[in-house]
Amino acid sequence: MVDDARWMAAAVAIGERGRGRTAPNPAVGCLIVRDGQVIGRGWTQPGGRPHAEAVALEQAGDVTGATLFVTLEPCAHDSVRGPACADLLIAARPARVVVALVDPDPRTAGRGIARLRDAGIRVDVGCGAAGAAASMAGFLLRQRAGRPHVTLKLATSLDGRIAMADGRSRWITGDRARRHAHLERARCDLIVAGAGTVRIDAPRLDVRIGGLTDRSPRRGVLTRGQAPAGWERIAAPEAVAGLAGIDTVLVEGGAGAAAAFVRAGLVDRLLLYRAPILVGAGLAALGDIGLDALHEAHGRWRLVDARMLGSDRLEVYDRVTD
Ligand SMILES: NC(=O)c1ccc[n+]([C@@H]2O[C@H](COP(=O)([O-])OP(=O)(O)OC[C@H]3O[C@@H](n4cnc5c(N)ncnc54)[C@H](OP(=O)(O)O)[C@@H]3O)[C@@H](O)[C@H]2O)c1
Secondary structure (H helix, E strand, C coil): HHHHHHHHHHHHHHHHHHHHCCCCCCEEEEEEEECCCEEEEECCCCHHHHHHHHHHHHHHHCCCCCHHHHHEECCCEEEEEECCCHHHHHHHHEEEEEEEEEECCCCCCCHHHHHHHHHHCEEEEEECCCHHHHHHHHHHHHHHCCEEEEEEEECCCCCCEEEEECCCCCCCCCCCHHHHHHHHEEEEEEEEEEHHHHHHHCCCCCCCCCCCHHCCEEEEEECCCCCCCCCEEEEHHHHHHHHCCCCCCCCCCCHHHHHHHHCCCCCCCEEEEEEECCCCCCEEECCCCCCCCHHHHHEEEEEEEEEEEEEEEEEEEECCCC
């Protein structure tokens, strides 16, 4: 069981390679292991096909006696773009299949697992579920709530400012923190900035890390007016729910846009980069979020990661949902 957890964690890490490129399909990871050796590995390919299992099976060839670890239940539905993964597995006949999460897609929703079991293949479910759920948060939220997963990024001074009083904000954080933020960009489907930021900073909002420059996501501007050329118009925070192919969104500020997403109850994760500087009179990180009483602010966010990036500190918070 310890080994199962270790292999599944590796399958989740492999699945991460597809993040930001597979929507509307989830970024699944798959490892095939025999006698402690990996004989096949796969992750969902750009555009959502081939699926991770198909890639790993192709690589492994003969999977007799092997265990297949997959972060999401193998699909049970045929598609014009490829056969159902459950059927591919039944034809290949690994000794065992370990699945982290049941697929909430109503076309599968337990049918993939049932089909494997009916064919006499042992299936264990639930190993590494938390890690897989975090990795596929956008897909899962889209299936369950009909909207994408939203991360809000803020780069602040120690005193919570995101810009000088005159609007200048380059740069608050250092090089390592900014590169980390670029990596986060590469892992989402859409980046959104407020019209004020687009006007003041004219940001590119692309990915500028060597090897990942082809992974810049779509970019949108939150505005009640017209979007400038090259920007998708996002008329309201709630509008992201209606965008096809968008399961993960990164909101990059400024204060007005950030507050609008928080006020709409749409922020699921906070990325807080804090630089060891004081700005004093400047722009606060968030505008009005509609808070009526201080006690309402408590218990809303849970710290899930904290680390130093050069001299800046990154803290990651998830919204408390239970
Ligand atoms: N340090 C950081 O992390 C960081 C990141 C980004 C920006 N910044 C700084 O933040 C400053 C800009 O912040 P800001 O607050 O002035 O502007 P902003 O948040 O970038 O944009 C505000 C605009 O967003 C639109 N908007 C807001 N709520 C909306 C809603 N509910 N529905 C539709 N549209 C909505 C409106 O655009 P319309 O008026 O066009 O309708 C509004 O004027 C700049 O100084 C920039 O340098 C800092």
